[in-house]
Amino acid sequence: METMLYDYLTVNEEGRLVIGGVDVRDLAEEFGTPLYVLNEDRVRENCRKYTSAMAKYFREGSMPLYAGKALCFKGIYPVIDSEGLGADVVSPGEAFTALVAGFPAEKLFFHGTNKTDEDIAYGLESGIGYFVIDNMNELAALDREAGEKGIVQKALLRVTVGLDPHTLEAINTGKVDSQFGVPIETGQAEGFLKAALDAENIDVRGFHSHIGSQIMESDSFCDQVDILLGFAADMMEKYGFTAEYFNLGGGFGVRYTEADPLVDIDGNIREISEHLKAGCERTGFPEPKILMEPGRSIVADAGVTLYTAGGIKTVEGYRDYVTVDGGMTDNPRYALYKSEYTVLNASRADAPADFECTIAGRCCESGDRIAENIKIARPERGDLIAVLTTGAYNYAMSMNYNRVTRPAMVMISGGKARLVIRRQTFEDLISCEL
Ligand SMILES: *Cc1c(COP(=O)(O)O)cnc(C)c1O
Numbered sequence: 001m002e003t004m005l006y007d008y009l010t011v012n013e014e015g016r017l018v019i020g021g022v023d024v025r026d027l028a029e030e031f032g033t034p035l036y037v038l039n040e041d042r043v044r045e046n047c048r049k050y051t052s053a054m055a056k057y058f059r060e061g062s063m064p065l066y067a068g069k070a071l072c073f074k075g076i077y078p079v080i081d082s083e084g085l086g087a088d089v090v091s092p093g094e095a096f097t098a099l100v101a102g103f104p105a106e107k108l109f110f111h112g113t114n115k116t117d118e119d120i121a122y123g124l125e126s127g128i129g130y131f132v133i134d135n136m137n138e139l140a141a142l143d144r145e146a147g148e149k150g151i152v153q154k155a156l157l158r159v160t161v162g163l164d165p166h167t168l169e170a171i172n173t174g175k176v177d178s179q180f181g182v183p184i185e186t187g188q189a190e191g192f193l194k195a196a197l198d199a200e201n202i203d204v205r206g207f208h209s210h211i212g213s214q215i216m217e218s219d220s221f222c223d224q225v226d227i228l229l230g231f232a233a234d235m236m237e238k239y240g241f242t243a244e245y246f247n248l249g250g251g252f253g254v255r256y257t258e259a260d261p262l263v264d265i266d267g268n269i270r271e272i273s274e275h276l277k278a279g280c281e282r283t284g285f286p287e288p289k290i291l292m293e294p295g296r297s298i299v300a301d302a303g304v305t306l307y308t309a310g311g312i313k314t315v316e317g318y319r320d321y322v323t324v325d326g327g328m329t330d331n332p333r334y335a336l337y338k339s340e341y342t343v344l345n346a347s348r349a350d351a352p353a354d355f356e357c358t359i360a361g362r363c364c365e366s367g368d369r370i371a372e373n374i375k376i377a378r379p380e381r382g383d384l385i386a387v388l389t390t391g392a393y394n395y396a397m398s399m400n401y402n403r404v405t406r407p408a409m410v411m412i413s414g415g416k417a418r419l420v421i422r423r424q425t426f427e428d429l430i431s432c433e434l
Helices: 024-031 040-057 076-082 092-100 117-126 136-149 188-198 219-239 265-283 296-302 333-337
Strands: 009-011 017-019 035-039 063-067 086-089 108-110 130-133 153-160 202-208 245-250 289-293 303-315 319-324 343-345 355-360 369-376 384-388 408-413 416-421
Touching: 017 024, 024 035, 024 303, 024 384, 024 408, 024 416, 035 040, 035 296, 035 416, 040 063, 040 076, 040 265, 040 289, 040 296, 040 408, 063 296, 086 092, 092 108, 092 117, 117 136, 130 136, 130 202, 136 153, 136 188, 136 202, 153 188, 188 202, 188 219, 202 219, 219 245, 219 265, 265 289, 296 303, 319 369, 333 369, 343 369, 369 384
Parallel strands: 035 408, 063 086, 063 289, 086 108, 108 130, 130 153, 153 202, 202 245, 245 289, 319 355
Antiparallel strands: 009 017, 035 303, 303 319, 303 384, 343 384, 355 369, 408 416
């Protein structure tokens, strides 16, 4: 069938979508809708694309770090850990989640543009492996806190390389004018490194930069490597500091619709590695260990959201709306970025997708849409609607606007589904209210 983007999605004899061997009707009957469905087998496959390519092409000690911001909940961490990845956390809340799930603290990298003194203390006390220091203020605060605790904290310095990769403005973070990191171009990154080398309680191990998300090709990463190498070689000459690590930030893009390419992760990592090795030869800089922080490309295409259709509303002379029992509260990405998704009628997955409609959520908000003017098989009230590639930045960005409760999540492995996040109750909604 045309809309089949992944090999683990099939259609059974009754015409229903089957995810990782489980019929969507069984999922909906057992767990209700809306429901986040995460295919664990697929998550593991995605992890292995990075671990195997990075082991093959980069120096020993290189590794992928799972960017928890894409999908952070306890159940993901044992999977990530058993696949041999480290993890990056962008807040103490993410660190806490990873740690209570048993993830080793020394394999955590602690991000964040504004770590408070409490955040810093929490990170130090938890034994987090590396801080990714964002700025001079944080550097001073971390040095002081670490000193008080008698800790010498390993760290990377976040620098901005001044690149503008071809992605959405809202998810482009590598350009000079940005609130993330310290720019190389203005000379400030040099002062940042000098201060870090002078800080007694900080052990600087390298540089981090993140150029953006949903990047489909290696060329932007190669440009990033060039700028980092130029800077690192300069710093080696001036201060005798040899960066052990280059952390290249977020991973590759994913295929949300058929218009997006399928990214060859192995091939792209090989190209980055060839570029890096040539650059090291040219500049005389010793080959650094490489870290990457894929989030989206680990979990996105392992996720499917299942909704139940409320029905069709025809606005005569305009268009047809299909309403679902979720929407921007479980997937705010269309409202935020007009992000496109592949949608199908999972109850009639074998029928032609010839009904043009707009999928609307249940909030009192005209922007509450999942997709506009797309084609699916004409649904009836009660049909299951599936939105594909929702594993990243959906649950992570979900909210209780309009007091809509957050959906449950199941993880599928070896043809079996298990509940990993229970559905919120009305009591959960008022649980913090005194
Ligand atoms: C967002 C982000 C990531 C993850 O990006 P993906 O596109 O999900 O791979 C990694 N590192 C940093 C610093 C980020 O801000």
